[in-house]
Amino acid sequence: MNAPRRTSGPLPDDAPGARTRERAAEVARQVRDPEMPMLTLADLGVLRGLEVARDASGAEVVIASITPTYTGCPALATMRDDLVHRLNAAGFPHVEVRIVLDPPWSSDWISERGREALREAGLSAPGPAPRRTGPVRLTLGPVRRRLTCPRCGSAAARLVSEFGATACKALYTCTDCLEPFEHVKEI
Amino acid sequence: MSDEHGSIFDGLIGGDSSQWAFGTDFEDPLAGIDATTPPGVDGAELAAYCLMLGDDALVMAQRLSEWCSRAPDLEEDIALANMALDLLGQARLLLARAAAADPSVVPGLPAGSPVPAEDALAFFRDAGHFRNVRLVEVANGDFAHVVVRLLLFSAARLALLERLRTSGDGVLAAVAAKGVKEIAYHRDWAGRWFLTLARGTEESRRRLVAALDALWPYQAELVSSHPLERSLARAGAGVDPESVRDEVDAVLAQVLAVSGVDRPEHAPLAGVGGRTGRDGLHTEALSLLLAEMQAVARAHPSGRW
DSSP states (O other), X not given: XXXXXXXXXXOOTTSTTHHHXXXXXXXXXXXXXXXXXXXXXXXXXXXXXXXXXXXXXXXXXXXXXXXXXXXXXXXXXXXXXXXXXXXXXXXXOOEEEEEOOSSOOOGGGSOHHHHHHHHHTTEEOOOOOOOOOSSOOOOOSOOOOOOOXXXXXOXXXXXXXXXXXXXXXXXXXXXXXXXXXXXXXXX | OXXXXXXXXXXXXXXXXXXXXXXXXXXXXXXXXXXXXXXXXXXXXXXXHHXXXXXXXXXXXXXXXXXXTTSSSHHHHHHHHHHHHHHHHHHHHHHHHHHHHOGGGSOOOOTTOOOOHHHHHHHSOOGXXXXXXXXGTSOOOSHHXXXXXXXXXXXXXXXXXXXXXXOSSHHHHHHHHHHHHXXXXXXXXXXXXXXXXXXXXHHHHHHXXXXXXXXXXXXXXXXXXXXXXXXXXXXXXXXXXXXXXXXXXXXXXXXXXXXXXXXXXXXXXXXXXXXXXXXXXXOHHHHHHHHHHHHHHHHOTTOOO
C-alpha cells in the first residue's frame, strides 16, 4: 500500500489529530480516479498529502492536497468532490481540498501497484519520465518507447497518436494481435 | 423517480456538485496556493503580465477548439482538442493569478454574481483589453494553417515557459513547470506534421508554404519584448521574450531545414503608433472570436455554470 505523499513530515503518534489523520488517510487512499477507476488517487500519485488541523471553533478539519496530472485536467473537481463525499461519509464532517501545483505531477509517481492495475485493465504503463534541464529538444523523428501490448505481450506496437481520450494517454495499435490500446504518457 | 433517491436536479438546486458528471469546478483554481505578490514586484504589472501569457493561451485554446469535429481524422481531432485543453488549463490559472495580483483588472459584474474572477476576465472583457499576440487570434484556415500556427506558437511558448520555471513568483513558476511538459508534446506534434506536409504531396507542400507565408508576419511579435515584460524580467518574475529569440529561431530553422522549406522574408506585422497585441491592439478577427466565445456568458452575468 502506497502512503500518500505528505506535504510535511508525519505527525508523532501522540500529537493531537494523529489518530484522525491516520483514519482519514485510510479513507482517502481508497478513493479512485474518476477517469482511470482502476487506480486510486494515491496510486496515480495525485493525492499529495493529508493533514488534520483545527478550525476557529476547535473542530478537526481534514485537509487533503491533490495535484492535477495535466493543467487542464477536467477531473480535478470530481476528485475533490469524491474525496469530500467519501470522507464525510466516513465520519469526517469538515474536509478541505487544496491544490498543489509544485512540484508538477510526473508519471513516475504512479505506484508499482498502480502500474500493475493499469496493465490488468489493458493499458500500457508509462516508462521513466524524461529528465529535463535547460532547453527542451525538438523531436521530429518517430517516438520510440519500449512497451509491450497489454493484451498479447508482443513488443510490436505502432503509435497511432500521442493524444488520446484523456490528456494523459497516447494511442497505440499492436501489430501482432491488431488490438488497439492506450499508453499512459511519460510526463 | 422516487423521493428516496431524489431528483437528478437536486444537485442544481441544493448546490451538491457531485450530481454532475464532472462536478462543478473548483471555486478557486488556486485554492491553498500562496498567491501573494513577491517583494519587489508591482502587483498591477504582474497582473498585466499574467494576462499576456493567459490571453495567449485562452485565445489559442479557442481557435484550437474550433477544430473539434473538423480535423482530417479522428486522431488529429482528439490531438487538437487535447492541446486546447492544456492551454485552457494554463489560461485559467494565469487569469486567476492576474486577478489575485490586481483585483482591479477584473470586470465588474452584478452584485452577488457567482462568476469567478478568471471567468469574468475571459468572458467580460472587450477585445481592447486582451493582451494576446495577434498570431493566436487570426481566423483558422486549413489543416496546414493550424500546424504552422501551433509550431510558431509552441516554439516560442516552450522556450519562454522553460525560463519562467525559475520565476520569483511561485504561481508563475509552477504553471511554467507544468506547462513545459505539455507544450513539449504540442511542439513535437506540430513539428512532425510540418515535416509530413512538407514532404508529402505537391498539394500538401503548397498548402504548408501558403500557411507559413500567411502567418509569418505574426511570428516576430512572439519574440519581441513589451516594456512591461522587460520590467517583470528585471524584477525576476517574468521572462523577456527577446531573450529567447535565438533559441526559437534555432528550433524553427531546424524544422525548416529538415522540411526543405525556406524561411520566409516577410516583414513583421506593424503595430499602430507603437501599439501591438500586448497593448490591446488587435485585428478584427479577435472581436469575432470573442463575440462567439462570450455571448452566452454575457447573456447571463449571474449564471452558475
